[in-house]
Amino acid sequence: MTPPSVPLPPLPRLPIAVPRSGVSTEARKALRQLLGDMDRALATAFRDGADATALAARRGESVGRIVVHVWNACLGEVADTALFAVGGFGRGLLFPQSDVDLLVLTTRDDPTLRRALEQCFATFWDIGLKVGHAVREPAQCRALAAEEASVFTSLLDARRLAGDPALDTVLRSIVDDPALWPPRAYLAARLAERDARHARFDDTAYNLEPNLKDGPGGLRTLDSLRWLGLRLAHADGFDGMVAEGLLDPAERATLAEAEATLRRYRFALHLEAGRPEERLLFDFQRGLAARMGFVDQHEKNLGVEQFMQGYYRAASQVERLGVQIVERFEEMLEPDSPMTPIGSGFVQHGRRIAAADPELFMIRPAALVEIFLARLDHPELIGFSAETMRRIHQATARHGSALSDDPAALAAFLKLLQRGAPAVDALWRMNRHGLLAAILPAFGKVFGRMQYDLFHVYTVDEHTLRVLRNLARFADPAAVKEFPLGCQIWASLEKPELLLLAGLFHDIAKGRGGDHSVLGEDDARVFCTRLGLAPEHVDTVAWLVRWHLLMSTTAQRQDITDPEVVNRFAEAVGDRLRLDRLYLLTIADIIGTSPRLWNAWKDRLLADLYTATRYALRSDAELPRDASASIAECRASALALLASEGFAEEAVETVWRDFPERSFLRHRPEQVAWQTAAILRADKALPLVEVHPFSVRGSTELFVYAPDRDGLFASVTAMLDRMHFSVMEARVLSSPSGLAMDTFLLLEADSQMPATPQRADELRQRLLRALAETKPVLPARRGLHRHLKHFQMAPRIAFSATGGRTQMALVCSDRPGLLAAVAQVMLEVGVRVHDARIATFGERVEDFFQLTDRHDAPLDGELQECLRQALLERLAPAQG
Known part of the structure; x- marks a missing residue:
């Protein structure tokens, strides 16, 4: 077990204990030293390559000797009492920091014994052993074992260390009693314990x-x-x-x-x-x-x-x-039952499927896939027989990656994928049996492949299977309320196998180096061609794999209210069918990366991009829409909404004379109407702060209408940080009369949900008080979360020109109050913010800002460098 070159540390040599004499202060000191020396020797042996199991066994044996020595010194050969090792110690293994679990079984109850036991356990702790112990009478032990499966289970590993040997028999009589936890009851109890334990770990x-x-x-x-x-x-x-x-x-x-x-x-x-x-x-x-x-x-x-x-x-x-x-x-x-044929080569045995011929999978490899199809055809059955599972494993190991070249196996695999959503459960089961990696050898390479960041919370293989399960949810009528658009698209989708294949391959090249989307596209082309798909269908799957991140990055990093952005995206997508599949894959991918990443704001964001792109892909929309037409359409829709609320057109137009055209180009009609109504109700009272708890954009919307001044953006973001709101998007506009018209889309930082009406009102009141003062609101100072400190990176800052402004791209590590800190730096340097796109990917932030100097001109080279250096200094990787 252990390499000859790495000998195990010797067992400790202990003097013979003098019964009932106790352990002197000097002896305790010596035992502490002995334990410390032993642990250091075990650590050295481990670093030198010794086997961990052998070392844990050696530690268990060494600690056992010391425990017996102390027991004998405190109690001697006491009758009617015994000391048992339980837990891992009972199995003979102790890891460096494991507890030493002990059970004292006794038929006596006298003060002398209790004092001796107290001295014994106090000595264990004093010499450095972390002891967990229980003292029980046999009847009490039996009653607890009958009541709790965990107590009964602990007795299965019990091992007598010292004391009366007769109590071995007593303990065995409890464990061997058929009336205590018979097989069915014990199996049910252990499974319930397993399920409860696993639920704590998702x-x-x-x-x-x-x-x-x-x-x-x-x-x-x-x-x-x-x-x-x-x-x-x-x-x-x-x-x-x-x-x-x-x-x-x-x-x-x-x-x-x-x-x-x-x-x-x-x-x-x-x-x-x-x-x-x-x-x-x-x-x-x-x-x-x-x-x-x-x-x-x-x-x-x-x-x-x-x-x-x-x-x-x-x-x-x-x-x-x-x-x-x-x-x-x-x-x-389960009781035995007869076998009934259910399709070619399979039989029903009780509630399970079995192979009619034990050699079926060896003779005909395609049957390895066909049996999963058979299970889909018989949902009343709960699984495969034990012997069949064993045969599946053996045949999968024997055939290996040759299955990926077997025409009949591939034909069966394609037939399975063509089932659509039901195929996903079959793919999960195939993966559990190792069959999926045999058919897709590249999938086997990402088995257990993790990415060291906070964005991807699952390994690549687990993430991929969760993406497939998310795709299958679109076929579930119960999901219509959560994904109305997704379910509608899935219902009209032809050839769902193409989308499932794209889901299987979208991350399959992770960890190889290079762009996994490009490498995955090549893998997908090869496999789909081998499956026998038509060339146009191969192209569809390969395109989805290559561009599976396009919709997410476009929505989160660019301004999708800009017709040019939408038209560039539409040109890249090319047609409605690709758009449909990409939309579904994008949602499934985001949720499958981490459930915390999905929220109503992203739902609305992707739906807006989908709808705008579908419009752009119409046959009469080859050219970008004229901006004036978009503005006119927004004004007309907003005016109709306001009229329905009883606002006069003349009053609305008076307010709009002080609205910049960008308001109608960058905001939805519902947002324009809501902001206009707030201004009319305020009757010229400034500053105006209005908060919509759940806006049309799937988030809490904050509108600040106040005399513009440098530092306004910094004060608002600082207050949002203090109140633990995350900013999803910020739009900073100025009216011709010099009023700030700042819009923020928010989510609660902890839950990533929109605010409650109470929280929304609290935010409005606190911001009104803050803006009424001339003193700026400063960012809160908070420590870095334990997770974030392990993923710090140096900020990356890039500037580019865009429409008479300077765009700054900021990529850096996330931290509490980041946006407020960035806004404060911009204020100090003399830079104005006009637009902000905020995107957080785990521990990584990718923010985009449109900036000018204090004269509303683009930043010159000197100011850009000044801002860069100030941000680098403020955002340097934090140490805690």
């Missing part, structure tokens, strides 16, 4: 900061499988499960390899953290990657990403096999 092993022990696919999953094997099949460990036919040798080897990885990572994590820690926090990931020898290959395959991929692959293997083994346990407990 039911996925692919979290950014996963839990090595309790997360899905973690070490607890492996322990649970052993417990189930022992209780349900009397199988001792995974070797016993192989003997009982619950595992085959290849699966046993896969679990052993994954467990070795998880134990190695846990051992390293305990050493790195120096405290009881089971989460692979960002605080430790880079240090652990370096400790374990991972190095950067290139900027898109960092050492820390390789390190985390090792974890995700191991956890995924455990999770996949764990689900299948549990299904085998469930099948084992």
Whole structure:
């Protein structure tokens, strides 16, 4: 197990304890020193390459000797009382920061024994052992075990360390009692515990900061499988499960390899953290990657990403096999039933599908895909038989990537994709069995591939499958309320398999270096051609993969109220069918990247771009719409809205004489009408602050109408920051009479939801008070979140000319109060803000501003450089 060149540290030598003498101060000091020396020796051996399991076992054995020494010194050979190791300690493993879990079983209850036990446990803590303990009588132990499956489970691993041997038999009688947690009840209890535990981790092993022990696919999953094997099949460990036919040798080897990885990572994590820690926090990931020898290959395959991929692959293997083994346990407990044919080569066995011929998958590889089609045809069935799952694994391993060249298998795969939304569940199950990576070898390369940032919260393979599931939601009638436009488009979509293929390939080239969209386009072309798609359909899939980010970046980084922006986007898209598919893929991709990224504002933003582009793609819209026509259309629609509210046309036109034309070009008619109505109601009272909790743009809309002055934008953004609002978009206009007409689209920073009416009113009142004062509002000073400090980057600033103004692109690390800080710098340098597009991608911010100097002229080279240096200084990577 351990390389000969890395010997294990020797076991501690302890003197024979004098019974009931206790442990003296000097002896305690010596035991503390011994524990410290042992842990340092184990850490050195680990750094030298010793096996983590062997080291954990050596620590468990060493601590066991010390525990017995202290027990004997405090209690001696006391009758009717015994000390048991439970938990990981009961299994003989102790990681560097693991608790030492103990159970005292006794039939006595006298003051002398209680005092001796108190002295014993106090000594454990005093010498540096983190002990968790319970003292119980056998009847109490049985009652608790009958009541709580977790207590019963802890007894399965119990191992007597010292004390009366007769209590071994007592404990065995509890564990072996068939009336306590019979197989069906125990399986149900363990599954309920698993589901509750996994729910805390979003039911996925692919979290950014996963839990090595309790997360899905973690070490607890492996322990649970052993417990189930022992209780349900009397199988001792995974070797016993192989003997009982619950595992085959290849699966046993896969679990052993994954467990070795998880134990190695846990051992390293305990050493790195120096405290009881089971989460692979960002605080430790880079240090652990370096400790374990991972190095950067290139900027898109960092050492820390390789390190985390090792974890995700191991956890995924455990999770996949764990689900299948549990299904085998469930099948084992089901009554036998006859077999009924259900299609070519398959039979129904109880509530499961099985292969009629055990060699079917070896003889005819296409049957590996066809059985998933058969399951779609029989939704009343709950899965595959245990033997069939094993045969699928064996055949998939045997055929390997040859499946990607097998014409019959590819034809079956295309037939599956042509089912549309129902195919997605089949693809998830195929991935769980390793079949998807065999048919798409490139997909296997991104198995467990993480990206070291806060934007992508799942590994590439998990993200891809979630994108597919999001696409399938558009076919669900229950989703119409949430995605009305998306569901409408899906219902009219022809050849849904093209969109599913684009979803499969859109990120498949991540981690290779280069542009993953370009590389993925090539992969998609090759595979779709091999599938036998028509050339125009190959082009469609390849185009979607190449440009899958186009709609998102256009909507978030450019002004989609600008007809030129819309027409450039329409020209790139080319036709309505591509637009439909790109819209659906964009939404599915955003939600599949992180559920927190999706909000009503983005929903409205993408819908607006879709609608404007669909108009531009009409046959009579080859030329950009004239700006004057857009302005006239907006004015007419806004006037109609205002008239319906009882406002006179003459009064409206009087207000509009002081509106810049950009108001009608850049705002929707509903926004213009809302702002105009607010001004009319205010009856010339200034400053005017109006807040719409949930505007037509899917966000909270703030309108500030006040005498223009330098610093107004900075004060407003500072107040928004103080009240914990995120700015999605800002539009800063000036009226001919010198009034500021500033519009902000906001979401609550914590929830990314629009404000409640109460919060909206609070914002209005506080801004009114702030603007009534001449003293500017300064940004709040807040510390950097723990996550953000690990992803700091130097700001990148670029200037360009645009329509008589200077556009500044700012790319930098996110931090609390960023926009307020930027606005403050602009004020100090003497720069005016006229427009702002705000986009945040995890820890990375990409903001665009339209600027002038204080004379409303574009920034000259000197002012640009002054602003650049001031921003670089203010936004330098924060250290905490």
